Amino acid sequence: MHRLPLIALFILTAAMLVAGCGGKKYDESLWGENVNYGEVLDGFMRRAEQGMMQIRDMASAQAASDNIGMINKDLDDLVYNAPRLSDQGQIELGKIAAEHLTKVQSLKADLDRNPMLGEVFEANLNEMMALLTTMVSGNYQESPVG
Numbered sequence: 174m175h176r177l178p179l180i181a182l183f184i185l186t187a188a189m190l191v192a193g194c195g196g197k198k199y200d201e202s203l204w205g206e207n208v209n210y211g212e213v214l215d216g217f218m219r220r221a222e223q224g225m226m227q228i229r230d231m232a233s234a235q236a237a238s239d240n241i242g243m244i245n246k247d248l249d250d251l252v253y254n255a256p257r258l259s260d261q262g263q264i265e266l267g268k269i270a271a272e273h274l275t276k277v278q279s280l281k282a283d284l285d286r287n288p289m290l291g292e293v294f295e296a297n298l299n300e301m302m303a304l305l306t307t308m309v310s311g312n313y314q315e316s317p318v319g
Contacts, residue, residue, distance in 0.1 A: 202262035210258060211269050213251060214308075217244050218273050221301070225280070234293050241297040248304040256313045263311050270308035277302055 199211040224240035227233050255266055281298045285291040307313065 200261070200265040202259050203265050205254070205257050205262065210251065210255065210262065210266050214248075214266065214269050214273070217247050217251070218276075220244055231289065231293070234290055238293050238297050241294070241301060245297060245300045245304060248301065252304055252307050252313060255308060263313075267309045267311050270305045274302060274305040274309055277305065 197211070197215065199209050203209050203211040221241055221244050224237040224244075228237050255263060258266060277298060281291075281294065281302070284294050284298070
């Protein structure tokens with residue numbers, strides 16, 4: 174089985190995706206139709222972290238990337254529904270998205286140091302960053318995902 178170089182670094186970086194999410198208090202403006210959009214966003218990012226923690230070889234890296242692709246579909250749904258929040262709710266969601274965006278950008282930079290991993294994750298992490306950027310900007314006119 175082929176081991177990936179610097180895999181420990183990637184696992185540690187992936188753990189940064191949701192550091193500090195546990196026990197978080199969310200602003201009331203994030204509630205909409207029986208769901209807290211902040212909790213949902215943090216939950217999606219926890220799923221991404223869990224997938225990244227499973228990387229042990231190229232096959233598991235591809236599986237983690239595919240998992241991020243599925244999470245991106247959920248993020249796209251969140252982007253689609255976010256305009257239902259109040260203006261303050263959209264601002265608060267943007268703040269949470271900004272925290273995650275910074276972490277995903279750092280993760281991508283680390284993965285790009287290994288050309289094989291960078292290629293595996295390129296499209297899905299770029300899509301994730303675009304979706305998070307939409308939430309940060311609050312410009313929900315159209316989703317960056319088709």
